[in-house]
Amino acid sequence: KGSAEGSASGKVILFGEHAVVYGSPAIAAGLDRGARAVVTRLPGGPSTLKLGDGSVVADASSSNDLGRAFAALLEVAPAIPPVRVEARCDLPPGGGLGSSAALAVSIARAAETLVRGDEARPEEDAAIEARVLARAAAWERIFHGNPSGIDATAAARGGIFRFTRAEGARPITPRQDLVLCVGSTGHPSSTRTTVELIASQHTKDPALVKRSIDAVTSIVGNAVLAIEAGDQRALGDLMNMNQLVLSGLFVSTSEIEELCALARSAGALGAKLTGGGGGGCVIALVPPSFRSDGTRDEEREAESAARILDAWRSAEGH
Ligand code: MEV
Structure with missing residues (x-):
C-alpha cells in the first residue's frame, strides 16, 4: 500500500x-x-510535511524547528523512507493541550503503519508503540528541550493515568466521572521557555525548586487517592494548591490567575493552569450533581459548566 493513516489525542x-x-x-x-496524519510514499527525498489545509510547511532538509523535528522523527531507527505527510490538528497550538505531541504521535503512527504494511504480527505491537514514542520524543526534544514524555504518552494512549519518567504510565480508575472546563488565555506559550525558566531557577537555587517539586509530589499522591475515592471536593482543593506552587515557580500569569479566580467564583471546585503555563489554558473542575436516586444529573452539571464558561466569556470583553 502507498499510504497509511494515524491519529492521536x-x-x-x-x-x-x-x-x-x-x-x-x-x-x-x-x-x-x-x-490525524496521512503518510504517502514518495519515489525520492526529501520527505515533506503539510499542516492543515496549507501548503508544505517544512521538509526534512529545512533548518527551522519544524523541519528539524520532522527529520528527527523520521530518522529514529529504522529510518522512514521518503514520504509526504499531511497532518491536521484540532487543538490550539501553544495552548498547553498537547498539540505538538499529538501531531508527532499521529505522524509516527501513520509512518510505522506504512512501513510495516499488513505484515505486523500482534506480538510486535508493543515494540511499535515504543518506537512511536521514541519518534515523538525526538520531535519533542526540538520543541521542548527536555520533555518528560507525558504529552506523547497521553497522545498515544488517551484515558487518565499517572506518569513518571522512570515508570511511564499507570492507568487510574476514577470512582466518578470528572467534568472539566478548559479555558484559553488567548496567549499561546512556549513550553520550552517555561521549562527553561524553571531549569535556570533550579541551577540558581536548587533547594527552592526542590521544595516546590516535593510539594507537587505529595499533591499528586493525594490527587490519585481523591480520584480513586471520588472525593471531588478534595480534588478541587488539590488543584488550587498545585496552582499556588506553579505560581511560586513563576509559570503562572495574571490572565491565568484571573481565569482561575473567575472559575472558582462561578462555582468550580478548583482551577489551575494546564501544561507549560506562561499563557495557554486553564482547567476548572465542575462540581458533580446527583439525582435523588444517586445517579449523575448531567443536565445540572452542564448548567454548572455553562456558568464557568460564561464567567470566562464575560471577562474577555475587558
Ligand atoms: C507540558 O505539557 C508538561 C511539562 O511538564 C513539560 C513536560 O513534561 O515535558 C511542562
Missing part, C-alpha cells in the same frame, strides 16, 4: 506539570480532540 495535565520533568509523578488525561 490531545491532553490536559490535571496535576504535576513541570515537576514531572524532575522525576515527580503527574496525572494526565487524553482528550477526544487531537491530530
Whole structure:
C-alpha cells in the first residue's frame, strides 16, 4: 500500500506539570480532540510535511524547528523512507493541550503503519508503540528541550493515568466521572521557555525548586487517592494548591490567575493552569450533581459548566 493513516489525542495535565520533568509523578488525561496524519510514499527525498489545509510547511532538509523535528522523527531507527505527510490538528497550538505531541504521535503512527504494511504480527505491537514514542520524543526534544514524555504518552494512549519518567504510565480508575472546563488565555506559550525558566531557577537555587517539586509530589499522591475515592471536593482543593506552587515557580500569569479566580467564583471546585503555563489554558473542575436516586444529573452539571464558561466569556470583553 502507498499510504497509511494515524491519529492521536490531545491532553490536559490535571496535576504535576513541570515537576514531572524532575522525576515527580503527574496525572494526565487524553482528550477526544487531537491530530490525524496521512503518510504517502514518495519515489525520492526529501520527505515533506503539510499542516492543515496549507501548503508544505517544512521538509526534512529545512533548518527551522519544524523541519528539524520532522527529520528527527523520521530518522529514529529504522529510518522512514521518503514520504509526504499531511497532518491536521484540532487543538490550539501553544495552548498547553498537547498539540505538538499529538501531531508527532499521529505522524509516527501513520509512518510505522506504512512501513510495516499488513505484515505486523500482534506480538510486535508493543515494540511499535515504543518506537512511536521514541519518534515523538525526538520531535519533542526540538520543541521542548527536555520533555518528560507525558504529552506523547497521553497522545498515544488517551484515558487518565499517572506518569513518571522512570515508570511511564499507570492507568487510574476514577470512582466518578470528572467534568472539566478548559479555558484559553488567548496567549499561546512556549513550553520550552517555561521549562527553561524553571531549569535556570533550579541551577540558581536548587533547594527552592526542590521544595516546590516535593510539594507537587505529595499533591499528586493525594490527587490519585481523591480520584480513586471520588472525593471531588478534595480534588478541587488539590488543584488550587498545585496552582499556588506553579505560581511560586513563576509559570503562572495574571490572565491565568484571573481565569482561575473567575472559575472558582462561578462555582468550580478548583482551577489551575494546564501544561507549560506562561499563557495557554486553564482547567476548572465542575462540581458533580446527583439525582435523588444517586445517579449523575448531567443536565445540572452542564448548567454548572455553562456558568464557568460564561464567567470566562464575560471577562474577555475587558
Ligand atoms: C507540558 O505539557 C508538561 C511539562 O511538564 C513539560 C513536560 O513534561 O515535558 C511542562
